[in-house]
Amino acid sequence: MRINSMAAVLAFIVLAGWGGASPARAAKLDQVKAKGFLQCGIHGALPGFSTPDDRGNFTGLDVDYCRALAAAIFGDANKVKFTPLTAKERFTALQSGEIDILSRNTTWTLGRDAGQGINFVGVLFYDGQGIMVKKDIGVKSAKDLDGATICINQGTTTELNLADFFRANGLKFTPITFEKADEVVAAYAKGRCDAYTSDRSQLASQRLKLADRDAHEILPEVLSKEPLGPAVQHGDDQWFDIAKWVYYVLLDAEEYGVTSQNVDDMRATSKNADVQRMLGAQGDLGPLLGLPKDFGYQVIKQAGNYGEIYERNLGPDTPIGLERGVNALWSNGGLQYAPPIR
């Protein structure tokens, strides 16, 4: 009897695949490799994060993260397809497996992390919620907006934070909600609402779509913490690890001064053992993740380090024009910090 029940337990362990990456289905890495490309969920119309360029290729911080992930897996940053998703659609697309990773200006919250069956990879961009108004309405603070009509996107943290902020300050407001970001901009531009609220980076980005962009200002209050980052489905630790370590390589490369321009030289000549390990010239860390030995080299060669990605998509020389601020590396007084690659 005892022997029988032990045998049953053993059989269960074997059948359920305990110790494996994902008991019920094939590992995500194997699925992605078998189909030959990564399917990445993005916003798709948010300059700086994900938007098509003149030739119809998606660009932006969220896009470049997925390109870096494709470079790590395939040695080819182009082996990625993008699925534009609305805020409302994004979690279902991840849960159903329609996309392999969600990289869509998504705020990491407890409710989403635990309630949507997903894991957040890290914070690609530390943001906070802001409110934009037309300068000529003469409002200088969010607290002057009592009784205002405010345009918002459905299915976002924005909707919830706004209600909290107004309630906490004893103010009233009328929300007008839309599913698509461009509908919000259009309604705001037409004067259907007194103010437009969203993540501050998104306001900076959406302001570019307004004809008279200098006629608008973002009020000083930061209503919330909006740590934006990619997410994967629960249940596949290897895939989660891969997604995290690609993000960390982007940060560590910046910290060690490795760029897309000097990565070949650094791999050949750097005396820094961290750099050697990250680029696969020393040690065998890639295979621990199920990736090629040189995955870090491919990420940096093809996508650039975090600083390069930030500067080309969001930095002061772009139309969005955002300083690094809290998104600087920890070694420069910011919050971006990655564990060591060893």
Ligand SMILES: N[C@@H](CCC(=O)N[C@@H](CS)C(=O)NCC(=O)O)C(=O)O
């Ligand atoms: N970071 C917030 C807000 C993200 C968000 O979805 N923002 C709006 C404004 S850019 C949006 O994408 N709207 C839906 C759409 O255009 O599809 C969240 O994760 O909820």
